[in-house]
Amino acid sequence: MNEERHDEERRPLVEDYLGTRARVYGTERAILVGVDLQGHNARLLVELESLADTAGIPTLATVVQNRFRPDGATFIGKGKTEEVRAAAEELGADVVIFNNDLSPGQGRNLEEALGRKVIDRTQLILDIFAQRAATKEAKLQVELAQLRYLLPRLRGWGEALTHAGAGIGTRGPGETKLEIDRNKVTRRIHAIEKRLRAASEERAVRRKLRGKSDLPQVALVGYTNSGKSTLLNQLAGADAFVEDKLFATLDTLVRRGPVAAGRDVLFIDTVGFIRDLPHQLVPAFAATLEAARYADLVLHVVDVASPSAAGDCRAVEETLEKEVFSKGEERPPILNVLNKIDVAAEFATLGFQGVAISAREGSHLDALRERVASLVYSGDRELVLLVPHVALRSLPFLRAKDRVEVLDYVSDGARVRGRFSNEEVAAVQAVGGEITSAPSASEEA
Ligand SMILES: Nc1nc2c(ncn2[C@@H]2O[C@H](COP(=O)(O)OP(=O)(O)OP(=O)(O)O)[C@@H](O)[C@H]2O)c(=O)[nH]1
Ligand SMILES: [Mg+2]
Structure with missing residues (x-):
């Protein structure tokens, strides 16, 4: 105490x-x-x-x-x-x-x-x-x-x-003093570790409480200064701190944003990585590393205008590999976001796989949202459902105007078209609804 x-x-x-x-x-x-x-x-x-x-x-x-x-x-x-x-x-x-x-x-x-x-x-x-x-x-x-x-x-x-200055340690400490000093520092290390463990456990509990029912989590990771916060601001209308300096962001930040009609995700801004990350610094990345580990999708933001883009990219991948994912553990898919194409030479993105955008100018963000939606809402299928009135009242997603189009009203319900997950279809069927049509392969193409 x-x-x-x-x-x-x-x-x-x-x-x-x-x-x-x-x-x-x-x-x-x-x-x-x-x-x-x-x-x-x-x-x-x-x-x-x-x-x-x-x-x-x-x-x-x-x-x-x-x-x-x-x-x-x-x-x-x-x-x-x-x-x-x-x-x-x-x-x-x-x-x-x-x-x-x-x-x-x-x-x-x-x-x-x-x-x-x-x-x-x-x-x-x-x-x-x-x-x-x-x-x-x-x-x-x-x-x-x-x-x-x-x-x-x-x-x-x-x-x-x-x-x-006259602080402790300005003269070479003798053996005993050194011992005392070491003890002091070690005690403080343990005290901090204990508190941080508590914070991390708290996050784990919150994650568990949220469970599967909540929105998919999309972590923005990348080299420092690659444009993660700028992208978060664009995708989620947030006001994350943006600066043309390294390590502008030192805390994770979570904001909700849409990726498809009626489909939102939680975007998580994180602390940027750097090559040869001093191992002592890894604790300072704990929240960031957890965000990546438990995300449903990781967006790896790459500044393709930087002359060191390839090396930066590798440094991030190595850090993720070393510090985030453990062998054999299930890991989220990673999508590269090739940022700053407004100032990158045309060939800059050629060596990379991913979606090319400019976060600052807000260009090609729709393509990015679409890819994100297809990855985190991959279970969605385009369907026409026959739903009884009771379902229209009890299932809010059927009333979301930007997701569901009412085709016509029939004797005791309506025919609606939209993209639905298996869970949603099951919920409709549970109250007596049914699938009336799924687009055939040729229609979809
Ligand atoms: N030209 C150009 N500049 C960009 C783009 N996106 C971000 N920037 C600039 O890049 C700098 C860094 O942007 P941030 O969003 O702070 O980058 P970050 O990845 O969050 O950086 P840290 O938090 O420091 O790791 C800022 O000066 C941004 O204005 C872009 O698409 N084009
Ligand atoms: Mg930032």
Whole structure:
């Protein structure tokens, strides 16, 4: 109990331990460093620069190094470190951001050698998430991710930077202190995990209560900035937050929208994925991953105007495979939505299967709705039913003007035409109605 109250009041532990490293600030300016371990990748730092920009940090310069094996002590080696230090000095950079994951030791050594704050890509993403998380659950998920990042780094953070402040951990802790610190962080991790489990169980209960009778759920997933929220707004008349930055959405959002006459679904906006998703961050995606796992249909939104579309697409597929679907478990169908065709070169969609649209301009959305309807309402058949008056009164779907066309009235009922599911036909038959005709194959063609 005491622990709970403690929980509510305290500043995030992460900031106590990481000091100024826990956050990047809008006033800081950065040099980006990337080691190209595979060879020439001209776009190596493009995404890191957008991430920095999203965090409010302008990039002063980028440094790319080709080397096949990272240096154990400083990742980039002595000579390169000196080069980065000189550049940072000259340009007045406050922070050096590495595209590669640094070990705790490398981070420390680099801070010492460069004389300024050093963070890696994971920390940058964590910080963006921390800045943007709005709901209680998102905040807890981000803090959990941060603590998991922090745990192996407790020893000796801040030894290098004396001006980091007087927080705990600014001097190398002795063995006992380290133990205490570890316990503290571990306890907090367990407390958060417990609360998030409760939230997830609650969602499971709600899902169960809704059961099969409710609307089909369609999850919009995709790379960050691919246009998921824009599409949700179009399909469901929602007002989800849209921004030309990474990770604009940090909470799932559910909105109802029509996909065929009288046929609605629930569209779920989710948090965008990113390549090499730091594994510590996976908890921050829990609600998103659940949305995809339990959806009746997954719409994978791809920004085909992006030069890295193919790789982004693969990163999303891999994340779904690794984090969402377990082997042998039934999985929802996935439909690719090729977005931003208004600005994509004509050939851009050629390598992809899916429905090409522009969410921003609202073009080809009818084709998309039709595909969605055919996937989630696949049981529907076009039929003419003879329904008694009592059925017209007791079954609301028969009165839905946009779904059902009354052909004529007969002695004790009406003949109606529409698309009906097997359950609906059964309901009509249960009160004495019948199928009078189904279009023959030739009529349908
Ligand atoms: N040209 C063009 N831009 C689009 C289209 N759809 C979305 N955008 C733009 O792409 C940017 C990102 O859109 P969002 O809807 O926020 O993307 P998201 O996938 O929700 O992004 P995150 O929530 O950050 O993962 C915004 O600037 C949108 O205006 C489109 O069809 N064409
Ligand atoms: Mg979004």
